[in-house]
Amino acid sequence: MKFFDSLIADTDKLISSLPQKSFYKGNAWNDVGHNQVIMRRDAAFELDGVGFNLVTSQDITDEIVVVGDDLSEIGDNRRFARISFVQIDDDADDQKKYNLIKKIDYVKYHTFPDGYMMRSTSRSHKESVRVSAKAISDGADFQKIGSLMIEKYKEVPAVKGVKIIFITCPDADYSETERIAEKNYAIAETLNHVMNSVVFDCETCNLRAICDEVEGMKELHFGKSDN
Numbered sequence: 001m002k003f004f005d006s007l008i009a010d011t012d013k014l015i016s017s018l019p020q021k022s023f024y025k026g027n028a029w030n031d032v033g034h035n036q037v038i039m040r041r042d043a044a045f046e047l048d049g050v051g052f053n054l055v056t057s058q059d060i061t062d063e064i065v066v067v068g069d070d071l072s073e074i075g076d077n078r079r080f081a082r083i084s085f086v087q088i089d090d091d092a093d094d095q096k097k098y099n100l101i102k103k104i105d106y107v108k109y110h111t112f113p114d115g116y117m118m119r120s121t122s123r124s125h126k127e128s129v130r131v132s133a134k135a136i137s138d139g140a141d142f143q144k145i146g147s148l149m150i151e152k153y154k155e156v157p158a159v160k161g162v163k164i165i166f167i168t169c170p171d172a173d174y175s176e177t178e179r180i181a182e183k184n185y186a187i188a189e190t191l192n193h194v195m196n197s198v199v200f201d202c203e204t205c206n207l208r209a210i211c212d213e214v215e216g217m218k219e220l221h222f223g224k225s226d227n
């Protein structure tokens with residue numbers, strides 16, 4: 001699975017010159033097991049930006065990277081991004097890999113960190129988070145939240161490694177995180193078409209720009225025409 005690897009490289013480039021800390025997976029923050037409503041009056045701050053996964057067959061070691069301030073250092077509402085590199089087992093066939101991308105995307109809807117209310121929609125890369133003042137005073141930080149997320153991703157048996165990057169640095173280029181998120185979505189939509197469409201006319205296809213750019217996409221579609 002290499003379709004998203006150029007976006008992993010773009011993300012690495014984006015954060016390379018920014019202040020960052022890296023953590024091993026440690027003790028996971030508590031998961032309350034259901035949607036938790038945090039009222040505005042109980043919030044310490046809100047984070048607003050994008051949150052998405054980049055699925056790959058590259059070796060990924062479990063890791064949490066914080067680019068900018070950690071939760072206890074954030075005093076006010078911020079732009080932010082959460083980008084997860086997720087390594088999957090390369091043994092799976094194309095259909096299984098495609099199914100895995102969707103399954104991995106559902107993980108965020110089944111992760112409920114205590115005092116960390118995530119909101120996103122299934123057809124969007126937008127992600128906002130409301131963090132409660134109690135969670136901050138109880139010691140919530142990105143290492144613990146990220147460790148919980150890694151555990152949740154790994155409930156999918158084909159997931160081998162996860163690196164989660166939380167970006168809160170005011171100097172980060174958030175237009176670039178948006179661009180990467182949108183490209184990720186466009187590639188996933190093209191993959192969806194490739195796996196499900198039996199129309200093979202590149203001249204008239206509105207996905208040609210993505211197929212021209214992403215190595216292996218055309219081969220995957222035309223390979224399916226032989227089946």
Ligand code: SF4
Nearest residue numbers: 202205208211218221
């Ligand atoms: S291979 Fe051609 S027909 Fe298939 S999705 Fe890409 S551009 Fe469209």
